[in-house]
Amino acid sequence: MLPIYVDLDDVIASTVKAFIDIVKREFEKPVTYEQITDFDLKKSFQLSQIEYEHLFEVVHRPEEILNMDVIDGAIEALNMWSSKGHPISIVTGRLTSTYDSSLEWLSMHSVPFDSFTIVDKYSRPNMDNNIAISLEQLSDMAFHLAVEDSSAMAEFLSISMKTPVALLDRPWNREIELNSRLTRYSNWQDLGREVVGNNYCLTSNRFS
Numbered sequence: 001m002l003p004i005y006v007d008l009d010d011v012i013a014s015t016v017k018a019f020i021d022i023v024k025r026e027f028e029k030p031v032t033y034e035q036i037t038d039f040d041l042k043k044s045f046q047l048s049q050i051e052y053e054h055l056f057e058v059v060h061r062p063e064e065i066l067n068m069d070v071i072d073g074a075i076e077a078l079n080m081w082s083s084k085g086h087p088i089s090i091v092t093g094r095l096t097s098t099y100d101s102s103l104e105w106l107s108m109h110s111v112p113f114d115s116f117t118i119v120d121k122y123s124r125p126n127m128d129n130n131i132a133i134s135l136e137q138l139s140d141m142a143f144h145l146a147v148e149d150s151s152a153m154a155e156f157l158s159i160s161m162k163t164p165v166a167l168l169d170r171p172w173n174r175e176i177e178l179n180s181r182l183t184r185y186s187n188w189q190d191l192g193r194e195v196v197g198n199n200y201c202l203t204s205n206r207f208s
């Protein structure tokens with residue numbers, strides 16, 4: 001059975017909500033979740049370059065990573081898929097410096113997974129290429145389904161990699177054009193229910 005690709009930030013981990021708390025604490029800027037309409041956090045939080053660089057440094061600290069909440073329904077759905085025999089591949093674009101703290105967070109929250117891969121999804125600086133794989137290397141991998149929140153990655157997966165994608169609805173991905181392989185879900189409960197309800201590996205048209 002092909003693995004299910006599951007992104008980490010804002011798919012399993014409640015990352016942007018943690019960032020909102022950090023921005024409030026560090027810069028005294030109150031920003032609401034619905035205001036985060038751009039994947040570029042510098043734009044969404046209306047930060048200066050210096051503020052953005054500070055935020056970028058703070059959010060990658062192990063204590064901030066470990067402090068993130070789990071998104072409601074994620075673990076239940078992953079456990080359900082895992083119990084049906086689907087290998088779970090966590091595929092994140094986080095900086096390679098967060099490798100250990102990310103694994104610690106996954107363990108702390110008993111997130112079921114079979115592999116953990118860092119991909120240089122967004123051409124970020126400071127990625128250790130001994131740890132991260134490239135988008136090209138990701139393209140050589142096959143997944144039964146991918147769960148993402150990033151519009152760019154959802155397009156890459158559904159169009160370039162021809163992988164069915166479940167896009168979790170977020171304020172920053174509402175502009176994306178859906179295609180036959182790209183479906184929007186309002187939350188994990190809806191996604192988990194549909195995938196299991198349709199026994200999609202065998203019968204669902206949407207994911208086959």
Ligand SMILES: [Mg+2]
Nearest residue numbers: 007009010149
């Ligand atoms: Mg994400």
